[in-house]
Amino acid sequence: MKKRIFEITCPHCGHSFFIARDTYLIKEKKSVEYDRLRQGIYFYHQCQNCHQLFELQTPLLYRDSELGFSLLLSDHAPTSPSSPMLWVKDTSQFKDAFSILDRSLDLKKTLPLLSYARKNFGDQARIESYDPDRQILWIEENGNRQGLKCPEDLQTSD
Numbered sequence: 001m002k003k004r005i006f007e008i009t010c011p012h013c014g015h016s017f018f019i020a021r022d023t024y025l026i027k028e029k030k031s032v033e034y035d036r037l038r039q040g041i042y043f044y045h046q047c048q049n050c051h052q053l054f055e056l057q058t059p060l061l062y063r064d065s066e067l068g069f070s071l072l073l074s075d076h077a078p079t080s081p082s083s084p085m086l087w088v089k090d091t092s093q094f095k096d097a098f099s100i101l102d103r104s105l106d107l108k109k110t111l112p113l114l115s116y117a118r119k120n121f122g123d124q125a126r127i128e129s130y131d132p133d134r135q136i137l138w139i140e141e142n143g144n145r146q147g148l149k150c151p152e153d154l155q156t157s158d
């Protein structure tokens with residue numbers, strides 16, 4: 001794992017501080033980082049000055065060698081990556097892509113269903129789980145759970 005120091009300004013109170021953040025993470029199932037990524041709270045930071053929560057967007061390369069994907073969060077396109085990687089520009093795109101790829105689901109098939117869920121259930125809709133036997137994508141939105149029946153299996157075939 002690699003860390004770098006970033007200067008951050010709190011969007012709520014303007015407090016400026018330095019923080020060490022990982023720029024490269026390899027999936028480790030038992031790590032705190034993986035747990036925070038799964039919960040969708042990896043980027044959250046609480047300001048020491050005003051105690052408000054906000055998201056830190058610092059560059060991050062996440063690699064899952066077990067499922068075989070790499071996800072890059074960066075303002076800039078990757079320069080000749082050594083292996084294929086998915087490039088996203090902000091934390092919400094990162095969280096969506098992570099929640100799909102980490103469950104071995106197909107990104108192109110699942111993303112439209114997630115946008116459909118947000119339009120119909122609410123902006124906070126996120127994937128809770130996928131039931132491959134019944135082809136149901138379970139969506140959680142503010143504590144409510146709703147199932148989306150999928151027209152085809154969402155799992156990636158390999």
Ligand SMILES: [Zn+2]
Binds near residue numbers: 047049050051
């Ligand atoms: Zn603050």
